[in-house]
Amino acid sequence: MLKINMFSSADKVKGQGVGSAYNELVKMLKDKFPEEFEININQYSQSDISHYHTVDPFFYVSTFFKKRRGVRIGYVHFLPETLEGSISLFGPFQAIFNRYLISFYKRMDQLVVVNPSFIEKLGEAGIDTSKVTYIPNFVSKDVFYEAEESDKIKWKKEAGFKEDELIVLGSGQIQQRKGLDDFIKLAEDNPDIQFVWAGGFSFGKITDGYDRYKKVYDNPPKNLMFTGIVERSELVKYYNLADLFLLPSFNELFPMSILEGFNCGTPIMLRDLELYHSIIEGSYISTQDVADMQEALTKINRDRELLTPFKEKSRKLGQYYSEENVSQLWYDYYHQNSHK
Missing domain, CATH: 3.40.50.2000 (Glycogen Phosphorylase B;)
Structure with missing residues (x-):
């Protein structure tokens, strides 16, 4: 041994x-x-x-x-x-x-x-x-998994969301590197879409941009929810009730949040960083900047079927990793x- x-x-x-x-x-x-x-x-x-x-x-x-x-x-x-x-x-x-x-x-x-x-x-x-x-x-399938449709609907209602509205989830620490400014702007520019950021200030006031983000955190747009730091048993619910997971990060290694989304069969949209190419290229909606993200969200909000192939891609990557x-x-x- x-x-x-x-x-x-x-x-x-x-x-x-x-x-x-x-x-x-x-x-x-x-x-x-x-x-x-x-x-x-x-x-x-x-x-x-x-x-x-x-x-x-x-x-x-x-x-x-x-x-x-x-x-x-x-x-x-x-x-x-x-x-x-x-x-x-x-x-x-x-x-x-x-x-x-x-x-x-x-x-x-x-x-x-x-x-x-x-x-x-x-x-x-x-x-x-x-x-x-x-x-x-x-990530373990015991913790992050694709739920039944009935559970997804129930969790939407419990969170106060409408069953037919587009729900966009982001996850991670609230910090500049995660692309929070773009996420917030998208929420401000799309009042008909529900945005959720699951995460908080893990490092408190030494977080880069703390004062600026704390103001938005305390008084967000009506269609933007900050959950704060949540337990993993709760986080899986947000991945399942979301129609799309969006991570606009500028710098990453291999975010656990992407794997969590894959495991839950949630379509993924990312800022297209070079480091993703060797591990998950072709399995996510690729965007270069906030304008690209906006264009993609507008199309998806008109036609949810555009997300179907990316659900399948997430499921496959969930099996691979x-x-x-x-x-x-x-x-x-x-x-x-x-x-x-």
Whole structure:
């Protein structure tokens, strides 16, 4: 039995994708491989593998005790550039943190990325790309699933929405990087469409653009609902009652929210970022800017049948990025690296 120590503080902050990805992985490993892996959380005991999910300073110090840590695996959930528009730090502090982040990754024996496009970027940062492996995120079908039509109708009524109105869902932390300005503008320009943003201010006042977004959050347009941070058991309802999931982000790795939408069979509309091309190209409604989004929404609002092929695409991707497929990748990866 392999002894794996997981190091993470991701679940201390609600409403962020890193925490969701971490919890999904730990639960999957414990459920599927109870006889193969002994999983410990934030313990500094001797292990075959130490898997670092967050870059806490105490975790950084622990990497110097190589014999006790075994093989050090780092999970690359973000790079310095993907933090832009997320949190607002004083310039010199941001520069220091960026250097620290890369230093943390360099301490690892192996790295896992959730998007293959970031392997090259790690190389540009001076990291040996031969030690980088791509394993995608996944979400459990037990938590995020496509509900019966009767449940979708019931959840719409409970939320106070009309059965026949177009409902557009966005999800994630309220921050500039997520494209909130475009989402808000679309709501303002389309009073006949219901918009919902499921998420809140996970990092409080250091959120980039906090004051500006807090004003809208407290007094939104009538057709824009901010749910605040919601539990995953509630979030699945919003994916199912929505006709379309829209993520206008400017920078991402592999958002858990997209996988959650796929699992629920919800059509996806995205700002067409290059990093999506290698993982989900052709499976979403592609837009370049808010004008493209507006044009697409106008067409969809006139003809809902335009969404039908994208429902099927979401269902297929939900199967491809399933827990069953990805679990085998992790099983093989841990065993291959336990002897290095």
